[in-house]
Amino acid sequence: MKIKPIYFTLLVLAAWISGCDRSEKITFTKSDINIIPQPRELHLQDGAFVFDKKTVFVAGEESHKIASILTSKFRTVAGWEPAITSSAPESNYVEFREDSGMDHEAYTLEVTADHIAITAAGYSGYLYGLETLRLLLPAAIESRDLQEGVTWAVPAVTINDSPEYPWRGLMLDVSRHFFPKDYVLKVIDRLAMHKMNVLHFHLVDDQGWRIEIKKYPKLTGVGAYRVDKEDMHWNARPVPDPSEKATYGGFYTQEDIREIVAYAKDKGVEVVPEIEMPAHVMSAIASYPELSCKGEPIMVPSGGVWPITDIYCAGKESTFEFLENVLAEVMELFPSRYIHVGGDEATKTNWKTCPHCQKRIKEEGLADVDELQSYFMKRMERFVSSKGRIMLGWDEILEGGLAPGATVMSWRGIEGGWEASAQGHDVVMTPVSHCYFDYYQGPQDSEPMAFNAYLPLSKVYEFDPVVDSMSVEQVAHVLGGQANLWSEYIPTTSHSEYMLYPRLNALSETLWSPKEKRDWEDFSSRVQHLFGRYDILGINYAKSAYTITADASVDANQEVTVALKTEFPDTDIRYVLNDEALDKAVKYTEPVQITETTTVKASLFENDKSVGNVFERTFTWHKGVGKxxxxxxxxxxxxxxxxxxxxxxxxxxxxxxxxxxxxxxxxxxxxxxxxxxxxxxxxxxxxxxxxxxxxxxxxxxxxxxxxxxxxxxxxxxxxxxxxxxxxxxxxxxxxxxxxxxxxxxxxxxxxxxxxxxxxxxxxxxxxxxxxxx
The missing domain is CATH 2.60.120.260 (Galactose-binding domain-like)
Known part of the structure; x- marks a missing residue:
């Protein structure tokens, strides 16, 4: 049985019947407003605005497309579609108003009984104002069929809002497991819904090359496919035999990429491509072996590789010619200001013995292979900069010296971001401690396979891109943060959704809302209301925060103490011992003491009914206990x-x-x-x-x-x-x-x-x- 969600409902304190006069009073309370991320300022007034078939949207050229996002939803769920006009009537309208003095992502939303006004400097602000309005509407607005008997009312509010950080991102790894274009478009929709504005698109890794490059057709003809070993653990898969047929994989055509980028633009999302180098490129070397130091044929690996020694040769000019040609095609497809070039986890064993690399080290006066990697990345940064773009890389690009115009993505902790910002470089903070969504989000015994680390919803909510020890100058270089969803253990789109949501909700609030507006208990209530919207949207979100866990300890007398909890505060946990039925469960108020073989069963209760997965654990006393x-x-x-x-x-x-x-x-x-x-x-x-x-x-x-x-x-x-x-x-x-x-x-x-x-x-x-x- 799945958790029963708390749906967003209207508290109608005055009777309302279909077709009544618009002046009929509807009253909302603060508990009815469940916006994530939390707005910077929100003031609730009396009354409400009610959408009906006579409501019109007043939009200009830039906001017309945004207005249609909501008008099309009304066409589906209400059977009527508000008209979009260029001038406002006396009442019953939603108007987009321009204020060029506002920041480009800021907006104000004013809702009265007569009209709604969304004011912004331009496209992004209008979009975020509309997404907030969407969250004020009943969750039924997300339905895909006609909804009878729904009053499409939103509370009278005034909201002044703008993001705390300009970079609010998600890295989606489509290399380890390939996800179809339609799923990528859904992810973009949901980024916009959560007011996130960057999709970091991890298109290249050892296990698959996912983007068509016209000049090098083998990159997808060979590099996009591997031998199917999906029945084995990712890190226990053997090196494929050359005689085995490579059947697992896929790639995006250049037309697919153009569609994704255009769709993202309409949703206010910048798509940042990542083309890995000099490591995580065995898919490229399998396609063109001459790119490596040894030049020997290899297969695209079917699973984990460590250490990563098959990397690009830094001594051959042909390597740089290849990469510049690839990036030239990539930059034609992606208008992003940033081009991510990886730079992480390169084991330079082959560089130490490669005559080409050693010659390069000598000719360039480099000290060692670490400085050779710095040479490699600085050379690529010059090429990227020459095209008017900014090179972005993982924090390993600091090793041996950082390229002058590079931006650092700090993943191994906060140290790389601290160091880069101290050197005057922009940074995106994405530490493993708070941002790696391939980690378990609940007890491993009750979760699907994931990377063996733990990142619950509440810890994501603690994330802060700024480090206390940073100077004012360093803080100015912190662009924001992002989640990373590596896909080694994520073979399906449904599993991908499970790992993203609701943790992406928590991250969106840490990157958008001011720190003083964030409160875990308040967020816990709002996110549970949002689950009803997720249900209607068909999002396979995780309910791990509801999972009952037990902290058990044993004392010198072999008495076991069992403490029960969930991640959300103030949940109603009830339990029974041994063979008692759950309908006789008693409310959990303090740890349970056990001195003999006992089975503890516990469940969440809602409206006096057991909901969700039942916790069950047996503590067995036997002849060896305490001996x-x-x-x-x-x-x-x-x-x-x-x-x-x-x-x-x-x-x-x-x-x-x-x-x-x-x-x-x-x-x-x-x-x-x-x-x-x-x-x-x-x-x-x-x-x-x-x-x-x-x-x-x-x-x-x-x-x-x-x-x-x-x-x-x-x-x-x-x-x-x-x-x-x-x-x-x-x-x-x-x-x-x-x-x-x-x-x-x-x-x-x-x-x-x-x-x-x-x-x-x-x-x-x-x-x-x-x-x-």
Whole structure:
């Protein structure tokens, strides 16, 4: 069952019936106004404006197209379409008014019972004023069919609004997984809805070249396709064999690009192309091997590559000729002020031995390969600048010296942005800590596969592009920020939507609204109202912020304390224990204390009904709980779990292998002995293990159980074996060894590591909780 959304509804305090006089009073309260991002100034007055079939829009040449966005919606949902005229009647109209003295993205919105006025300097301001008006209308305005019995009223308000930052962006990676043009157009629609104005279009990476270049047809003929290994984890996919057929991929024709760019312009969105260099270009090298140092044929990789050593040769003049020709075609298609050239994660191993690169270093008087990359990027910056554009790159372009006219996109944290701004360069802040939307947004056990890090909605809302330690001069160089949606783990458009929304709502407010206007509790209420609009629009938004999570701890007496919460404040959580039905759930008010095997079930409640996913976790007491455990080989220092008590402390690890509950060994087996203190009848031992092949974590290939009365001589009680199997997801499993009941005081458990991955590296063995029954 999905979460029941809180729909945007009108509070009609005076009776209203269809066809009544326009002067009939409708009253709104502040809780009816749920605009995201929060306007700079908003004043609510009495009364409302009601749209009807006689309403007209008064628009000039520049605002006519914007007016049609809303008039066409009325045609669909109301069955009538307001006319667009050039002069205002006495009342019942929406007018676009020009004020050339305003900032280009600022607007004012004045709503009275007689008319609505949107005032702005030009196109962008008109557009954002209209998007705010759209959010004041009932959510039914987003429907795709006729809506009966809806009063199309908006509250009487005065809004003065403008953005805090000029760069409010989203990076969409279409290289790792290709998304069709129609989806890109939908993303642009939603950027405009959230008053965001930049689509950073990641068109090139190792796993696919996605833009047609007329001069180099192999870039799409070869580079746009890879061998389909979608059944395997992204980081566990083998190097494709040249005999395998490349069938997965796609690309945008130049006509597609022109359509996307034109559509974005109408939505106030600047499309910034990214053409990676000198690394993340194996798709180009697979197409034209001579672009690399070695010149050897390679395949477009089917999955993750690390380190990235197949990069452009910086010593060959032909490399720069190729890149200038590519960028020349790109700049014809994209009128953007900025051209993104990547510059990140280049492993320069081949440059160190390449005669062409070494010759370049000597001739240019460079110190090393880092300065060679600086030479590379500075040369490309001169070319981009010569075309009247601004070169943009990831913060690695700082290494070895920054090109004079470059703008830096700081992703590895805030340091790159701080340094670039101190040098007088403009920066776009997009740190992994707050802006990487390929990270999990809820507990991994309840979320689709994502990059193994955590970025919940509330943390996105904490983002601030400006660093406290920046000087006034540095702050002036901060253009804004953006979200990055890398698509290694995102194979479908539906999954892409899930990762974007509602986190994009939170980011839009951090980049548009003044800091003093932002409040998490207030935002939480407004965003939940917006979910109703998302439902009507068919957006597959994540409901992760509603997910109930548990913080569990155990004390020295083996008493477990379970604290329940959701991300949103003031949610109604109710719970039951063991086999009780949820209709008998009691309201959660304080942590639950557990001293015996217990199943905790909890749910959100709305109007006294259970909604959303039910949280359920069993805490199992067994004969080994709290007993001493001796290790033949100590765990890896990076994954100590809870130390020597970890395997018998009741608490269980999640799919997040950084959660502090797992113990791990790399390339080694695990062997432990549990001292039960007294002899007891034992019939089963279960060992909890994790598998996440992309992270090098593999299930054991064997689990053996030995029993002893004296701790010296052990007898094998049983074992299970398993063979390696491809697994594209992260999973947890209990490996159970059953045997006829025997009396023993000591239990020895041997867990055999797989040893090597299919790609040849050492495997991790992750274990948590050994259950003795």
């Amino acid at each position: 001493k455990v001796a290790y033949t080989r100590e765990w890896n220092k990076n994954y100590p779990g809870a130390g020597t008590s970890n395997m018998v402390n009741v608490l269980r690890g999640s799919k997040d292998f950084h959660d502090g509950q797992w113990q791990a060994w790399i390339g080694h087996d695990m062997e432990v002995v549990i001292d039960l203190e007294n002899a007891s009848g034992i019939r089963k031992v279960a060992v909890g293990a994790m598998e996440n092949q992309g992270a090098g974590i593999y299930y054991p290939v064997r689990v053996e159980v030995y029993l002893s009365e004296n701790g010296k001589s052990f007898t094998k009680a049983g074992e299970i074996q398993r063979d390696y199997a491809k697994n594209g997801s992260a999973d947890i499993k209990d490996f159970e060894v059953d045997f006829p009941e025997q009396s023993a005081r000591y239990v020895k458990v041997k867990v055999t590591n797989q040893g090597k991955t299919p790609l040849g590296g050492n495997t991790w063995l992750f274990v948590d909780e050994i259950v003795v029954e």
